[in-house]
Ligand SMILES: NC(=O)C1=CN([C@@H]2O[C@H](COP(=O)(O)OP(=O)(O)OC[C@H]3O[C@@H](n4cnc5c(N)ncnc54)[C@H](OP(=O)(O)O)[C@@H]3O)[C@@H](O)[C@H]2O)[C@@H](O)CC1
């Protein structure tokens with residue numbers, strides 16, 4: 448599990464650190480980390496370090512200072528280094544002196560009409576480009592000269608702290624921005640590394656210890672790693688029977704639209720052993736697809752369950768409303784998706800059926816969220832947190848970066864880095880998976896985080912066939928640590944995702960086992 452801190456809180460921790468350790472010492476630590484990861488990337492992409500060429504794109508602040516110091520260190524390893532200075536009269540003085548003393552070159556980016564041809568040549572020549580344009584103090588989209596320079600970068604980029612052009616606090620991008628192969632950040636992750644377009648633009652994020660950790664407070668939110676999901680995933684113990692592992696009730700689909708029922712129920716069956724009961728008009732179709740499910744026609748006939756998954760395909764008319772009200776009255780943990788969210792958004796009386804002490808998880812995409820909150824989410828973390836608090840629910844806001852907020856203010860984010868789950872019926876599978884984790888007694892916020900992570904990984908496995916490669920996706924360029932965007936894949940449907948859920952579970956469980964060795 449990794450913490451994520453807002454830029455303001457990182458800065459506050461930095462202030463406390465600087466009372467104990469001189470600022471230039473901290474900057475040298477940061478630059479050491481940058482130089483290390485540049486060397487690694489040169490090894491991967493240029494086949495070695497000495498004799499290769501690195502271009503630094505340097506802005507006016509300390510972010511540029513980090514890049515210049517890293518350049519000086521790289522000179523010491525025989526790397527040719529050219530710094531392109533976007534603001535020569537405001538460049539970090541000590542960093543520039545260090546680079547020049549080490550034999551690096553520096554040139555002004557701007558000529559009489561935009562970028563000089565020398566600057567363009569340097570940006571094109573680098574085997575790796577270091578992005579030191581702007582870091583934590585970034586405001587708005589890239590300035591025109593910086594934007595023009597970024598447009599000429601063709602080589603793989605190591606971003607210092609964050610990819611320039613990405614808003615540090617939200618991950619949103621306005622106009623041109625750097626797409627990094629590797630982002631080297633300091634002390635703690637920032638929201639831009641895991642949210643919105645920033646997550647994909649950050650590439651592989653590498654955290655460097657600059658001595659900040661003791662000065663950081665509680666993180667603003669956290670990111671689960673595969674080993675966290677693996678450690679929490681329920682598996683039967685020798686004392687277990689089918690009931691003790693948690694029984695899930697599924698109320699989804701209709702006679703004319705049985706697909707939602709089959710996918711939701713399937714998500715539950717593939718997630719954990721134990722038992723799944725189905726209640727609704729698609730009982731025959733569900734029995735046929737999933738003979739292990741006990742299927743009945745209505746919620747009232749279902750028998751005891753430990754949790755409910757309700758909503759996909761139940762409709763938003765009176766039948767759907769009745770099903771949802773009946774499920775809520777049982778005072779068991781509930782995951783409510785799709786039509787159930789629409790019903791809850793427009794019918795305040797439905798909330799009266801709910802026991803406020805019992806966990807209720809809502810899993811909206813942005814459109815459904817707008818029905819609940821009155822507007823589409825902009826700052827997704829703040830929006831999810833506020834809506835979770837207002838309704839007293841766990842709010843799982845689906846998207847490329849999925850945000851899960853608990854009513855007590857805790858937030859988990861899952862940056863999937865790929866969009867393979869964006870396929871019809873995929874949300875139904877997630878609802879079933881999450882319901883089964885709730886039925887098994889997994890703490891609700893963690894259950895949400897685990898379900899989202901495994902669901903996203905299952906989609907990736909289905910799209911790329913990566914489970915056939917020993918659990919690792921085949922990567923373009925042979926980079927085993929590369930991110931999902933560089934994975935070769937083919938579009939999938941939700942049934943393929945569902946079929947890959949066990950492989951994804953095995954993978955996270957293997958990661959958990961490896962991490963305790
Ligand atoms: N404190 C420390 O010792 C440590 C700090 N560390 C490092 O320092 C970084 C923070 O440094 P920082 O605060 O100096 O600001 P920084 O992000 O470099 O940018 C400021 C300049 O950029 C400009 N600018 C703004 N927006 C822009 C845009 N959209 N497009 C283009 N330009 C834009 C703005 O220009 P102005 O508005 O003045 O014209 C301003 O002058 C942090 O990310 C980390 O790398 C590490 O070494 C650890 C120790």
Ligand SMILES: [K+]
Pocket residue numbers: 510578579580581582606607608609610611
């Ligand atoms: K940067």
